[in-house]
Amino acid sequence: MFGSLKGEVVRKATPMRIHLTCVRDLAWCLWRSIDTCEAVMTEAVGTSGGLLSECGLPSSQMMKLLSADFTTTDDVKDMKPSELSQATGLSLKECVEVLRTASNSHHPSPVDMLQIYQEGSELPQIVTFCKALDTLLGGGIPLQAITEVSGMPGVGKTQVCLQACVSVQLPKSVGGVGGEAVYVDTEGSFTVKRLKDMASCAVHHVGTIGGVAEDVSGFTIESIMKGVHYFRCQNCVEVLAVVKNIPKLMLVHPNIRLLVLDSVSFHFRHDFPDARDRAKLLRTVTKELIQPAVTHKMAVLVTNHMTTNVKEKGSATLVPALGETWGHCPTLRLNLSWCGPTRVAALTKAPHCQNSSAYFQVSIGGLRDVSDNTQPSTAGNLQHEPLNKKRKIMESNDR
Amino acid sequence: MMESKGSHKWTKNILNELDINPKIVVCAKKAGYVSASSILGASHNELEEKLGLSSFHIKNFIDAVTSHVLPKKTSAWDLSQTGEGDPKHITLGCQNLDNFLGGGVPAQGITEMTGQSGSGKTQIALQLSLCAQLPPVAGGLGKGVAYICTESQFPTARLQQMVKHFKAQHSKGPASYTDGIFVHHIPDMDSLVDCVRYQLPCLLSQRPIGLVVLDSVASPFRAEESNMENKNLLYTLGYQLHQLAATYHIAIVAINQVTSVIGNNNLYGHSGNVVPTLGLTWANLVTTRLMIGRTDSHVQAEQTEGSRQVKKSSSKTIVEYNVRELEVIFCPWLGKKSCPFVVTSKGIEDVE
Numbered sequence: 001m002f003g004s005l006k007g008e009v010v011r012k013a014t015p016m017r018i019h020l021t022c023v024r025d026l027a028w029c030l031w032r033s034i035d036t037c038e039a040v041m042t043e044a045v046g047t048s049g050g051l052l053s054e055c056g057l058p059s060s061q062m063m064k065l066l067s068a069d070f071t072t073t074d075d076v077k078d079m080k081p082s083e084l085s086q087a088t089g090l091s092l093k094e095c096v097e098v099l100r101t102a103s104n105s106h107h108p109s110p111v112d113m114l115q116i117y118q119e120g121s122e123l124p125q126i127v128t129f130c131k132a133l134d135t136l137l138g139g140g141i142p143l144q145a146i147t148e149v150s151g152m153p154g155v156g157k158t159q160v161c162l163q164a165c166v167s168v169q170l171p172k173s174v175g176g177v178g179g180e181a182v183y184v185d186t187e188g189s190f191t192v193k194r195l196k197d198m199a200s201c202a203v204h205h206v207g208t209i210g211g212v213a214e215d216v217s218g219f220t221i222e223s224i225m226k227g228v229h230y231f232r233c234q235n236c237v238e239v240l241a242v243v244k245n246i247p248k249l250m251l252v253h254p255n256i257r258l259l260v261l262d263s264v265s266f267h268f269r270h271d272f273p274d275a276r277d278r279a280k281l282l283r284t285v286t287k288e289l290i291q292p293a294v295t296h297k298m299a300v301l302v303t304n305h306m307t308t309n310v311k312e313k314g315s316a317t318l319v320p321a322l323g324e325t326w327g328h329c330p331t332l333r334l335n336l337s338w339c340g341p342t343r344v345a346a347l348t349k350a351p352h353c354q355n356s357s358a359y360f361q362v363s364i365g366g367l368r369d370v371s372d373n374t375q376p377s378t379a380g381n382l383q384h385e386p387l388n389k390k391r392k393i394m395e396s397n398d399r
Numbered sequence: 400m401m402e403s404k405g406s407h408k409w410t411k412n413i414l415n416e417l418d419i420n421p422k423i424v425v426c427a428k429k430a431g432y433v434s435a436s437s438i439l440g441a442s443h444n445e446l447e448e449k450l451g452l453s454s455f456h457i458k459n460f461i462d463a464v465t466s467h468v469l470p471k472k473t474s475a476w477d478l479s480q481t482g483e484g485d486p487k488h489i490t491l492g493c494q495n496l497d498n499f500l501g502g503g504v505p506a507q508g509i510t511e512m513t514g515q516s517g518s519g520k521t522q523i524a525l526q527l528s529l530c531a532q533l534p535p536v537a538g539g540l541g542k543g544v545a546y547i548c549t550e551s552q553f554p555t556a557r558l559q560q561m562v563k564h565f566k567a568q569h570s571k572g573p574a575s576y577t578d579g580i581f582v583h584h585i586p587d588m589d590s591l592v593d594c595v596r597y598q599l600p601c602l603l604s605q606r607p608i609g610l611v612v613l614d615s616v617a618s619p620f621r622a623e624e625s626n627m628e629n630k631n632l633l634y635t636l637g638y639q640l641h642q643l644a645a646t647y648h649i650a651i652v653a654i655n656q657v658t659s660v661i662g663n664n665n666l667y668g669h670s671g672n673v674v675p676t677l678g679l680t681w682a683n684l685v686t687t688r689l690m691i692g693r694t695d696s697h698v699q700a701e702q703t704e705g706s707r708q709v710k711k712s713s714s715k716t717i718v719e720y721n722v723r724e725l726e727v728i729f730c731p732w733l734g735k736k737s738c739p740f741v742v743t744s745k746g747i748e749d750v751e
Binding site for chain 2: 055056057058097100101153154155158159165187188189190192193194195196222224225226227228229230231232233234236237238240241242244245248249265266269270280284287305306307308318321338362364
């Protein structure tokens with residue numbers, strides 16, 4: 001019905017642009033009624049593929065494709081190389097490449113705020129097993145964001161990472177993420193023993209609260225240990241390679257929902273005579289970290305060293321390392337420090353919650369709340385219920 | 400040799416090692432993108448522009464480089480099954496201390512021994528130098544020791560004394576313990592960094608070494624001014640030690656001094672009036688930080704003088720030992736706790 005009109009739309013405003021235009025603008029642009037334009041928009045959203053011009057083809061090939069009226073990847077999707085060659089005048093070899101590129105290219109279609117909001121509120125978070133810390137983070141370590149954990153050596157950065165590796169695998173039926181984790185170890189501080197300790201506590205915990213769901217019975221120490229993919233990186237290029245390889249790894253292990261980089265600063269603080277080189281590599285890492293976080297709904301957890309920042313007057317403060325360039329990368333910055341005999345986590349950068357702090361402790365079973373009698377009683381803290389489950393209950397009450 | 404293998408692997412030309420379209424290699428060479436760091440550090444668009452190739456070829460190129468430098472992937476489960484996940488340990492020669500540290504001193508990262516002067520840091524280091532040479536069944540690594548001295552002369556006499564007792568206790572050890580300890584005296588900071596950078600990798604590649612002792616890391620650096628350049632050198636030193644530890648699976652024991660703190664400077668959650676020296680730069684590099692201190696309590700024990708064959712009742716004397724404490728300040732796999740021990744003529748011993 002809208003065949004001719006669609007052609008007009010494609011010529012005047014590409015389908016991509018229709019997504020971004022409001023109905024009124026389209027109606028004005030095409031001199032049609034609003035109802036018709038609404039229908040056009042729905043169809044355009046439903047049928048159009050990505051734009052060929054966004055596939056990164058050489059401009060000479062692109063010109064020929066456009067002049068032969070091929071604008072979207074859908075247009076060439078079902079064609080044979082020989083057909084395309086005939087239609088466009090491109091060589092057979094070029095056509096093969098065009099088709100391969102078109103089929104491989106990834107087309108992000110614009111989404112509106114409501115959709116983002118709905119997805120965001122449905123997105124589970126990785127609980128830390130410490131209620132105070134979860135509350136501080138607004139429910140746990142968020143997916144689709146980069147969280148930086150900085151602090152003095154020995155304050156528990158690696159412990160937070162290990163806990164997250166276990167927590168991310170909590171079954172969906174108890175409000176967990178049900179994912180897997182990638183652990184990028186630069187300092188050699190990863191230990192299987194600690195992971196095992198935390199895993200057995202988590203399994204015990206789920207056993208006490210969980211029901212008879214299938215994913216609960218499959219939640220064992222072995223499954224947790226198998227769900228942690230470990231890379232030991234000896235230099236910053238290896239770190240870069242691992243991060244760049246995440247999309248490929250996702251093809252084999254599509255359930256990966258957590259990327260841990262412990263620590264980001266270890267290699268990047270060494271052997272960079274030129275500060276610009278380091279800044280450039282750091283920006284590349286930043287970009288490569290954000291990409292999987294957003295496209296694969298992954299939580300990225302990085303640790304950072306502390307360094308002294310000497311002010312002009314001679315006073316010095318402790319700040320996370322790697323400077324300002326890096327400071328822009330994390331969505332959340334969590335700083336761990338000691339307050340007397342207890343550990344305290346302070347949120348220093350967060351777009352969605354207030355900057356405040358929370359006490360936590362590191363017990364054999366992982367991160368826990370600080371109990372009143374200061375005894376590291378894991379039994380008491382194991383009662384803690386994942387926050388997401390609570391939220392679901394709250395939502396059902398609303399309805 | 401080690402340099403090319405370790406830190407410069409990512410700056411050397413890797414194009415010829417890639418299994419890709421020769422056209423891409425030619426273009427990359429022409430544009431000057433030959434090393435893994437420059438290729439992976441560049442963005443997709445930048446490469447496409449500079450190399451003048453299609454997006455598809457660039458993607459192939461980046462994928463090939465990525466898989467070329469990609470380290471091996473394992474799962475935590477595999478690590479636990481093969482035993483790679485838990486580091487090998489060097490026994491300290493005493494049951495309690497070994498249990499306390501989860502098997503002894505780990506061959507993973509840098510283990511720092513810190514404490515006041517005369518607390519027994521060197522004693523533990525000497526004992527470790529003997530224990531490392533024990534075969535794996537006896538809790539050692541069955542390998543030699545590189546002992547880098549920066550503070551004073553290597554305590555040969557004390558070592559001989561310990562060897563004598565040690566041989567009587569452990570039958571499985573090597574014939575000569577002293578032959579397995581390579582001692583190197585270093586006077587200052589620059590030569591220490593050079594030694595760890597160039598000489599040590601050389602030694603490690605030629606001889607079976609299982610333990611490197613740095614006694615101490617503090618004195619050369621404390622003698623120098625604490626400026627940015629020296630901090631970078633210190634970072635280089637620690638970084639290189641980490642690389643060696645990971646490459647050769649050796650234990651690194653670095654001895655550090657302490658400094659008094661005024662006021663409540665609670666940075667490490669450790670309540671004491673002394674903190675290890677060298678500041679944050681070094682602390683960030685330490686994997687396991689252990690602190691040794693003397694306590695107020697004493698234990699009495701019978702000491703047997705002379706050799707065991709000649710049993711003279713008159714040589715038995717009652718000696719009083721000061722009980723010392725080994726405390727974990729931080730360690731990724733150990734909690735904060737402490738364990739008592741004593742230093743006797745035999746070496747390090749448990750307190751009954």
